[in-house]
Amino acid sequence: MGRIPIWTAIHDTLVEEIAAGHFPPGARLPTEAQLADRFGVNRHTVRRALAALADRDIVFSRRGAGVFVRHTPTPYPIGRRVRFHQNLLDANRVPDRRVLHLETRTATLDEVEALDLGGTPLIHISEGIIRSDDVTVGAFRSVFPAARFPDFLEIMRETRSVTKTFAAHGVTDYTRARTEVTAQVATKSRADLLEIRPRDPILRTISINVDHEGVPIEFGRAWFAADKVTLTVTDTEPRGF
Known part of the structure; x- marks a missing residue:
C-alpha cells in the first residue's frame, strides 16, 4: 500500500x-x-x-x-408571524439579536407612508445585527410610531425584545402584512456590519407589521449576507418571543 x-x-x-x-x-x-x-x-x-x-x-x-x-446557511422563514428568536431556535441555531442604536426622531416621508401616519410625527428607531451560532448573518433597522409606544425606548433597553415591548403597550399579537425581498451588493458600511466584503451579494427585506386590527406598528428593513441565510416564504406561524 x-x-x-x-x-x-x-x-x-x-x-x-x-x-x-x-x-x-x-x-x-x-x-x-x-x-x-x-x-x-x-x-x-x-x-x-x-x-x-x-x-x-x-x-x-x-x-x-x-x-x-463555510457557514451552513441559516433557514429564516418569512411568514405572517415572524419571531426572530423562535425562528432560529426551531432551526437548532443559537439566536442573538444585538441592538446597537436606539433613538427618537421625526419620521421621513416613506416612514409616514408605511406606518400610515399624519403630519410630522416622531418615531422610535431600533438598529442592530442578527447573529446565528455566533455568526453575523444580518443587520436591521426598524421604526415604530412614538405616539402608540411612548415608553418604547425605556422598555427596549431593558428587555431587548420588540415583542415584549409591544406587549407592555397592550399589543399582545402582531402579524406581518407585507415583505419585499431585493438582491443588492453590500456597501462598505453594510459590509462592515455583516462581516463581509464590500460588493458581496446581500438580500434586503422591507416589511410592515400590523396589530390585530391591521394598523401598522412597525416598518422594518433588514440586510442579510446572501451566503449566510436561506429566506423561506411560509404560511406557518412560529410561536412567540
Missing part, C-alpha cells in the same frame, strides 16, 4: 480540526504561508489541500481576504 499523499494528510487534519470546533463556521483559516510552515511543506501542497476542502464545500475563499470555514 502506498503512502498517503501529504496534501491528503493536511486535508484530513484540517477536517478533523474544523469538526472539533477549532475553526468554527465563519472563521478564517491560517494563511497558506502559515499552514506551509506548520506542516513543513510548500505552498503548492497546502493549496491542493485547501482546494479539496473547497470541493467538499467545507471552506470557501474570498479574494484578498483568505479562506473561511
Whole structure:
C-alpha cells in the first residue's frame, strides 16, 4: 500500500480540526504561508489541500481576504408571524439579536407612508445585527410610531425584545402584512456590519407589521449576507418571543 499523499494528510487534519470546533463556521483559516510552515511543506501542497476542502464545500475563499470555514446557511422563514428568536431556535441555531442604536426622531416621508401616519410625527428607531451560532448573518433597522409606544425606548433597553415591548403597550399579537425581498451588493458600511466584503451579494427585506386590527406598528428593513441565510416564504406561524 502506498503512502498517503501529504496534501491528503493536511486535508484530513484540517477536517478533523474544523469538526472539533477549532475553526468554527465563519472563521478564517491560517494563511497558506502559515499552514506551509506548520506542516513543513510548500505552498503548492497546502493549496491542493485547501482546494479539496473547497470541493467538499467545507471552506470557501474570498479574494484578498483568505479562506473561511463555510457557514451552513441559516433557514429564516418569512411568514405572517415572524419571531426572530423562535425562528432560529426551531432551526437548532443559537439566536442573538444585538441592538446597537436606539433613538427618537421625526419620521421621513416613506416612514409616514408605511406606518400610515399624519403630519410630522416622531418615531422610535431600533438598529442592530442578527447573529446565528455566533455568526453575523444580518443587520436591521426598524421604526415604530412614538405616539402608540411612548415608553418604547425605556422598555427596549431593558428587555431587548420588540415583542415584549409591544406587549407592555397592550399589543399582545402582531402579524406581518407585507415583505419585499431585493438582491443588492453590500456597501462598505453594510459590509462592515455583516462581516463581509464590500460588493458581496446581500438580500434586503422591507416589511410592515400590523396589530390585530391591521394598523401598522412597525416598518422594518433588514440586510442579510446572501451566503449566510436561506429566506423561506411560509404560511406557518412560529410561536412567540
